[in-house]
Amino acid sequence: xxxxxxxxxxxxxxxxxxxxxxxxxGVSGDDWLASLPGIVDHCVRQWSLRLDGPVWHGQCxxxxxxxxxxxxxVLKVSWPHEEARLEHLALQNWxxxxxxxxxxxxxxxxxxxxxxxxxxADLTDPPLLDAIEVIGGLFTRLDRxxxxxxxxxxxxxxxxxxxxxxxxxxxxRRLTDQAxxxxxxxxxxxxxxxxxxxxxxxxxxxxxxxPWLAIDPKPLSGEWEFAVAPLLWxxxxxAAAAHNVRTHLRLRLGVVAEAAGLDESRALAWTFARMVLxxxxxxxxxxxxxxxxxxxxxxxxxxxx
Numbered sequence: 460x461x462x463x464x465x466x467x468x469x470x471x472x473x474x475x476x477x478x479x480x481x482x483x484x485g486v487s488g489d490d491w492l493a494s495l496p497g498i499v500d501h502c503v504r505q506w507s508l509r510l511d512g513p514v515w516h517g518q519c520x521x522x523x524x525x526x527x528x529x530x531x532x533v534l535k536v537s538w539p540h541e542e543a544r545l546e547h548l549a550l551q552n553w554x555x556x557x558x559x560x561x562x563x564x565x566x567x568x569x570x571x572x573x574x575x576x577x578x579x580a581d582l583t584d585p586p587l588l589d590a591i592e593v594i595g596g597l598f599t600r601l602d603r604x605x606x607x608x609x610x611x612x613x614x615x616x617x618x619x620x621x622x623x624x625x626x627x628x629x630x631x632r633r634l635t636d637q638a639x640x641x642x643x644x645x646x647x648x649x650x651x652x653x654x655x656x657x658x659x660x661x662x663x664x665x666x667x668x669x670p671w672l673a674i675d676p677k678p679l680s681g682e683w684e685f686a687v688a689p690l691l692w693x694x695x696x697x698a699a700a701a702h703n704v705r706t707h708l709r710l711r712l713g714v715v716a717e718a719a720g721l722d723e724s725r726a727l728a729w730t731f732a733r734m735v736l737x738x739x740x741x742x743x744x745x746x747x748x749x750x751x752x753x754x755x756x757x758x759x760x761x762x763x764x
Contacts, residue, residue, distance in 0.1 A: 557600030595718025
């Protein structure tokens, strides 16, 4: 790959994800894409990198394999959005223990230099319950007190209560009312631990330093029971094929709760609330995804007795 990173090197599939996005914390998707080649070139110069290998991406970030001083490293540049604002700080707090190691950060450009891991080897392939046990183990590896910079889960919950009380015509009122009630009960005592709120199967990659490392943290000061829900809505094909979807989903939750030493009743409550919130958010989209709303409601109902 040439030293200068041109706009033509941005994958079309990534452009489609970012183009048209409204500004979150300062820049629209279109404007950011236009500035991206300059950001990459700036990072290459300041960290003495050599671009090396095909570019890959997630939903909001471009990832570029590089070498520095002969060692493989990874340059990650994110579209500026609130959930990624303190990603570098979370990785700094974890110091590579259970998570990919942060080598350097440029917060002004939403860029990080990371250790190299196998981006094509994640937890979507191992047996489902084995994968859940791995992630439960990572909950305990990553657990530590949250520093004051992180958004508190209780602050989020107060906003979500208002959202649930407003409701949506696409989500049963009894579910939004129940979610508002649960959030009111959970919010007073839910802060204090540094959590990865999006720790699902594709956000855990194989590595040499440890068998599995978490990536892409969406950090919060909260409690780990809140982080269970993504393990239920991802790898949905297993749930769809289950003889009894409720039993299957409750088994998933029970496995991660046991592996991580969680309070299962709070995990059930947070998962219910998150799934109702996901349904309400989707219902606000100009063209809601009815299948996703139905999936969210199915998981929410499975969390109730």
